[in-house]
Amino acid sequence: WYCKGRLATDTGTFVAQLSEMCSSFCLTFVGFCNVYAISINRNQIETLLKELHHIYPTGSKNHYRCPHYFDMATKIMRIEFLFYMIFYVYYNSAPVLLLLWEHMLNGYDLSSNTHTSTWFPWKVHGSPLGFGMAVLSITVGSSVGVGSSIVTQNIVCLLSFQLKLHYDGISSQLVSLDCRRPGVHKKLRIFIAYHCRILQLGDQVNDILNFVFGSSIVGAIIAICMSSVSILLLDFAFAFK
Structure with a gap:
């Protein structure tokens, strides 16, 4: 940043590129x-x-x-996987497709734009090897974020629907409980103990995932704020990408 800032002539463009890079870094940080x-x-x-x-x-x-909760959990995890993979493929294939498009239209006058306005310690523009290394490094970094996010979301979905299954089962058994039958108070005690155990498991789930939720919220807020700065100062289409 120090070396790049000394050579920058346009303050607005420099701040926009800096905010865009911080936005991408926050998403990787969440991963x-x-x-x-x-x-x-x-x-x-x-x-x-x-x-x-x-x-x-x-x-x-x-x-x-x-079967109901199994189908719901499976459907949600499939949708999440498709959602992440579609944007992952689009995000990482856009620079290469843009380069091919410019090569078909302009010949050898190529812009060599990477995913974001990220600064690398090697030459990117005008160097096929440097451009390839830049695209590869960003692709690997984004794969870490996307892969870890998919795994985390699947764990959250699995644990959530497991707890929902037990809560629904307890409520169904309590509704069907007939107080006129003898020994029903023993069943009620079993249900209360069972319900307390499920609540304890829910607390354990919250303790495990608190750090995940907190880091995701903080990282997403910073990324959105940095992207908004980039949208205001740079190009809307490029920042939206």
Whole structure:
């Protein structure tokens, strides 16, 4: 930034490029935070999944809508995967497609624009090797963010629907509970203990994912603010990309 700032002639363009680079860095930072959160809480996540697997209802329990929640969770995870992959492919293929388009129209007069206005310690414009290394480095960095985000979102979806399954099963059993039958108070005690256990599991899920949610919110807010500065000072189409 110091070397680039000394050579910059237009302050507005320099600030816009700086904000755009910070926006991209924040998204990569969120990806690394997701990797850190999953790695540091790996044992807790495995223990929680084992506990949920242990109390998972069998097929004979009609109060649990297992196929319904399984289909919903699977559909949401598929939609999230397609959403991330579509934008990942678009984001990383745009510089190469733009370069091919310019080559077909202008011949050898190429702009060599990368994903964002990121500064590299090597020559990018006018150097095929430097341009390829720049595109590759940004592609690898974005793959870390996208991959970790997909894994994190799948874990959140899995744990959320597991808890929803048990909450729905408890409510269904309480509704069908007949207070006129003998021994119903024993079943009610079992339901209360079961409900307390599910609440404890929910607290564990919150403790594990608090760092993920916090880093995602902070990173997204900073990225949106930096992108807005880039949109106001630079090109709307380029910043929107």
